[in-house]
Amino acid sequence: MAERSKPKVAVWKFASCDGCQLSLLDCEDELLAVAEEIQIANFPEASREVIEGPYDVSLVEGSVTTPHDRERIQMVRKSSKVLITIGACATAGGIQALRNFKDVKDFINTVYANPEFIDTLDQSTPIADHVKVDFELRGCPINKMQLVEVINAFLNSRKPNTPPHSTCIDCKLEGNVCVMVAQGTPCLGPVTHTGCGALCPTYNRGCYGCFGPKETPNTNSLSSWLKQSGANDDQMMRAFRGFNAWSEPFRKESESHD
Amino acid sequence: MPGPNRFEKKANLMTKKTRTIKVDYLARVEGEGALYLKIQDDQVVDVKLKIFEPPRFFEAFLQGRDFREAPDITARICGICPVAYQMSAVHAIENGLGIRVEGPLRELRRLLYCGEWIESHVLHIYMLHAPDFLGYQDAIQMAKDHKEIVQRGLQMKKAGNDIVAFLGGREIHPVNVRVGGFYKVFSKKELSSLTDKLKWARDAAWDTVLWTSQLDFPDFDRDYEFISLSHPDEYPFNEGRLISNKGLNIEASEYEDHFEEEHVAHSNALHSVLKERGAYFVGPMARFNLNFDRLSPLARESAREVGLNGACTNPFKSIVVRSIEVLYAFDEALRIIETYEKPERPFIEVENKEAEGHAFTEAPRGMLYHRYKIDGDGKILEANIIPPTSQNQKTIENDLWHYVPDHLDLTQEELTWQCEQAIRNYDPCISCATHFLKLNVERV
Ligand code: SF4
Ligand code: SF4
Numbered sequence: 001m002a003e004r005s006k007p008k009v010a011v012w013k014f015a016s017c018d019g020c021q022l023s024l025l026d027c028e029d030e031l032l033a034v035a036e037e038i039q040i041a042n043f044p045e046a047s048r049e050v051i052e053g054p055y056d057v058s059l060v061e062g063s064v065t066t067p068h069d070r071e072r073i074q075m076v077r078k079s080s081k082v083l084i085t086i087g088a089c090a091t092a093g094g095i096q097a098l099r100n101f102k103d104v105k106d107f108i109n110t111v112y113a114n115p116e117f118i119d120t121l122d123q124s125t126p127i128a129d130h131v132k133v134d135f136e137l138r139g140c141p142i143n144k145m146q147l148v149e150v151i152n153a154f155l156n157s158r159k160p161n162t163p164p165h166s167t168c169i170d171c172k173l174e175g176n177v178c179v180m181v182a183q184g185t186p187c188l189g190p191v192t193h194t195g196c197g198a199l200c201p202t203y204n205r206g207c208y209g210c211f212g213p214k215e216t217p218n219t220n221s222l223s224s225w226l227k228q229s230g231a232n233d234d235q236m237m238r239a240f241r242g243f244n245a246w247s248e249p250f251r252k253e254s255e256s257h258d
Numbered sequence: 259m260p261g262p263n264r265f266e267k268k269a270n271l272m273t274k275k276t277r278t279i280k281v282d283y284l285a286r287v288e289g290e291g292a293l294y295l296k297i298q299d300d301q302v303v304d305v306k307l308k309i310f311e312p313p314r315f316f317e318a319f320l321q322g323r324d325f326r327e328a329p330d331i332t333a334r335i336c337g338i339c340p341v342a343y344q345m346s347a348v349h350a351i352e353n354g355l356g357i358r359v360e361g362p363l364r365e366l367r368r369l370l371y372c373g374e375w376i377e378s379h380v381l382h383i384y385m386l387h388a389p390d391f392l393g394y395q396d397a398i399q400m401a402k403d404h405k406e407i408v409q410r411g412l413q414m415k416k417a418g419n420d421i422v423a424f425l426g427g428r429e430i431h432p433v434n435v436r437v438g439g440f441y442k443v444f445s446k447k448e449l450s451s452l453t454d455k456l457k458w459a460r461d462a463a464w465d466t467v468l469w470t471s472q473l474d475f476p477d478f479d480r481d482y483e484f485i486s487l488s489h490p491d492e493y494p495f496n497e498g499r500l501i502s503n504k505g506l507n508i509e510a511s512e513y514e515d516h517f518e519e520e521h522v523a524h525s526n527a528l529h530s531v532l533k534e535r536g537a538y539f540v541g542p543m544a545r546f547n548l549n550f551d552r553l554s555p556l557a558r559e560s561a562r563e564v565g566l567n568g569a570c571t572n573p574f575k576s577i578v579v580r581s582i583e584v585l586y587a588f589d590e591a592l593r594i595i596e597t598y599e600k601p602e603r604p605f606i607e608v609e610n611k612e613a614e615g616h617a618f619t620e621a622p623r624g625m626l627y628h629r630y631k632i633d634g635d636g637k638i639l640e641a642n643i644i645p646p647t648s649q650n651q652k653t654i655e656n657d658l659w660h661y662v663p664d665h666l667d668l669t670q671e672e673l674t675w676q677c678e679q680a681i682r683n684y685d686p687c688i689s690c691a692t693h694f695l696k697l698n699v700e701r702v
Contacts (some may be wrong), residue, residue: 009619015312018288019337019430025381026429028416032408035398047396048285048678053268053649065312098319114494141337141430160689203434205441208330210431238323243334 005057007155010042012076014062014069015096015124015138021045022059023144031098040153053079059147060133063089063096063124070121070130070234077131082154085127086142086147092212093246095140097124100246101258126246135160138193140210140243146195163194164216167207168196179206184229186239191217191249212244219253233257261702270680275299279674281485282485283483286386286396286678288338290685293677295658305658307651308410309465319640320662324610325632327449332628332643333431336687338381340541341374341422344435345496346643351437351440353510354615355608356386362601363439364496366648369594370425370435372587376418377461378622379542379580382685383470387577390679391473407469410462414584421591424452434451439605449595456592469486470578471564475677478661479571481652482653483535487620493552493586494545496619501548505534507590511618514612514626520615530649537652540624541684542579546633554593557586573657580685601668610636614702621646623685 011021024243025031025046041051045192064070077083085091093100100123127133137150146162153160168189169176179201187206189198193214200207211217223236229241240254261550278293296304316335323331328347333340345367352359359367385397385405394400401408419429426432430677434440444526457579485506487500501507508516532538550558550568561567561677570579612634618627624646641673665673 007381015314017334017337017340019334019340022288022337022430025385025418026377026415028412028419031412032401032405034399035401040398042394044283045288046286047398047673048389049395050398065314068310069312094314095316095319095331096314099315102319109333124314131457140334141428185415194427200433203427205433235658238327 001019006037006039008041008051008063009091009151010055010076010080011040011045011057012042012058012060012062013035014060014067014073014090014127015065015081016062016087016094018045018061019141020089020139023057023086023147024059024144027144027148034148054182055080056142057082057084057151059151060085060127061087063126064091064130065096065121065124073127081125082134083131083155084137084150085133086137087142088138088210088212088243089124091136091138091247092244092250093124093126095243096152096246097123097246100239101241101254117138118189124246126179128218136212137162143195165194165258166190166217167192167194167196167198167211168199170194170196171201174198174202176201177206180225180229182207186226186229186231186235188222188239191219191222207254208242209240209250210243212247218250219249223253223257265288266405270448277666277670278281279670279677281297281674281678283679285676285680286343286389287293287685290334291681291686292656293681295662295677297417297662297666300663302659302662303487305497305655305662307652307655307658307686317641317643320630322639324634324640325630328630328638328641329435329437330431330433335458335643337430338347338378338493338687339374339623339626340431340623341370341426341435341641342619342626344432344510345371345619346617346621346628347625347630348435348437348629349496349617350615351613351621351632351679352550352608352615352629353435353617354613355611356613357438357606360509361441362599363443363605365594366425366440366601367435367684368441368495369591370422370432370641372591372594373418373421373425376421376584376591377589378418378685379584380395380415380418380466381412383580384408384415385579386685387679388473390682391577392673410465412598414459414466417455417588419456419580420452420584423430424449426434435444436605438608439601439603441604443601443604444626446598447593450639451597453592453595456588456595460556460585460588460592461579463588465555467560467578467581467585471579473577475572475574477572477667478657480657480660482571483532483538484547485538485540485649486544486548487626488548489552491552491592493549493554494620496617497522500618500625502538503548506532509617510627511620513616513622514642517644519644529652530644531652538634538649538655539573540646541576542583542622542624543573543576544624545572545620546579546582552584557582560686562586573680576683576685610634623647623687624649645687650684650686653684657683658698 040084189207237257281293292308330345332343487494487498
């Protein structure tokens with residue numbers, strides 16, 4: 001296939017740890033084959049080459065935390081036919097959204113160097129707060145096989161096959177013994193979006209919600225359960241205030257314990 | 259593609275004038291950085307490695323969290339070396355609580371670290387750094403001419419990822435590390451499922467050492483202060499004293515007496531310097547030079563085979579040293595699996611108590627320091643984290659000050675590319691470097 005006719009894919013980074021875009025390079029078995037099918041037009045972590053837009057698919061990692069990035073995401077949207085956000089930073093503001101709960105003065109008071117050198121917004125916000133997003137892929141980090149599926153789906157103009165059920169259901173499918181029932185370990189599985197295959201319970205620990213809330217999660221009922229098994233408000237607040245703290249359902253639940 | 263040796267000096271066509279080298283968005287590094295370099299006549303007058311990656315303020319929001327959350331939270335500073343953050347965090351906290359994790363659990367932590375060194379180093383060798391030496395924009399273009407080599411690199415990287423995914427549950431932000439040990443441990447038989455692939459990869463790592471040693475290197479040796487952990491019996495991962503070739507020899511609790519951080523206008527990352535002597539160098543070359551005799555015999559043999567015997571002072575050759583460390587990590591992983599016995603319990607119980615703890619461990623890119631202060635309820639009162647890239651930043655700039663004057667005869671495109679390559683010698687991880695606290699807030 002001639003270079004020109006291949007779909008152009010770009011990867012954009014906002015405030016993040018780079019983990020989600022690294023998932024692409026972690027597709028060791030698929031990478032060269034995928035690269036045959038697409039043109040990697042802008043992926044600074046992997047290549048010096050920058051090919052001008054417009055792009056057929058843009059993958060966006062990270063959250064918006066600076067005035068400059070607030071402008072840049074508009075430019076990304078304008079130059080992209082399809083915009084897919086990858087990971088908890090991009091879909092929910094990420095762990096850095098913990099700043100959103102603090103009075104920024106708390107931070108300023110701890111400043112000791114030269115604060116005038118740095119520009120930042122007082123909130124870390126998801127990409128969808130700023131521009132239209134065509135698809136959101138969850139996880140901190142995303143599941144790389146889901147990423148391959150989503151890219152494939154968009155390039156073939158079909159709907160990605162990424163189920164919406166809870167991590168709790170995954171556990172049942174895996175045949176795991178429930179860590180809450182068996183060990184009394186707090187677990188966010190019942191309210192967390194699937195995607196990891198119930199990794200944490202498989203490793204003998206409770207889910208900490210890194211794939212974010214599932215659709216219409218009953219966070220309230222989970223909190224009652226946590227309370228019954230001895231959790232205090234601070235523990236419940238922290239349980240919901242993690243990598244997806246700024247997602248609406250988790251935010252509301254954590255605020256009710258604050 | 260460039261000629262046989264792209265570093266060879268060409269006829270001196272230099273004319274007196276002002277030149278600037280600018281790279282607005284450094285590629286093939288993790289995170290967001292830029293380079294600005296100004297030359298007047300034949301003098302370099304300004305070098306700035308600019309870091310504009312937005313800070314994420316980890317140390318601020320760690321305050322008030324339970325210390326048991328620190329390994330998972332700090333992992334998110336960097337998706338390339340999450341294990342390093344998890345290891346420095348648990349060791350610092352355990353140091354404060356006065357517990358020591360020994361025996362098979364300690365070995366499993368080394369094994370996990372081997373996996374991370376491999377995936378991070380191989381990513382850098384094959385996908386981020388080698389394309390510079392061979393004149394490609396990226397590894398995918400390189401694969402058009404060198405498919406087998408790129409495939410070998412990808413499969414080696416995968417072998418490292420397999421270790422992390424097996425022990426940790428997934429390659430990026432593994433879920434199995436906790437203060438006191440692991441959530442789940444494996445039988446010897448389960449671990450041995452990794453062996454065949456690792457043996458293949460160890461051979462591939464040997465070939466990688468030979469392959470990288472045949473790349474073209476410019477003559478560029480400097481007198482650096484190398485700093486790394488050093489342990490009497492082993493090549494350092496999680497434990498040891500911090501030493502240098504210029505007389506430093508301290509434990510983690512003394513770290514902040516000897517180092518300080520400078521905040522400079524052009525960088526969102528702090529420059530870390532030695533109070534007494536300024537810039538220093540951490541990472542594979544520092545470890546290699548300071549711990550050569552504690553590499554495995556096989557890794558040492560490979561080094562000698564390519565003419566390195568523990569005194570490498572040319573940062574362009576860091577790609578060879580990284581390859582030797584990859585070989586070591588495969589060798590060490592196989593040793594650990596072979597001698598492993600499943601521990602009785604996956605972790606040591608820990609209890610809340612008022613504490614202050616410090617630790618440094620060797621992240622793929624060099625020493626990573628953590629300090630935590632904890633109250634009697636297990637809440638973190640204070641956290642301090644110094645990643646490798648903030649430590650190397652000044653040395654990277656110094657390299658450019660020295661490198662550029664001897665290469666002014668290059669075209670703009672060539673000189674720019676070589677400056678980028680000189681930066682990539684350090685595998686800088688800019689996401690790591692800018693996790694810190696200081697900020698200027700604008701309301702949304
Ligand atoms: S979602 Fe998690 S893994 Fe992905 S970039 Fe953000 S912090 Fe990293
Ligand atoms: S079980 Fe929960 S915290 Fe663990 S990986 Fe899955 S979604 Fe993330």
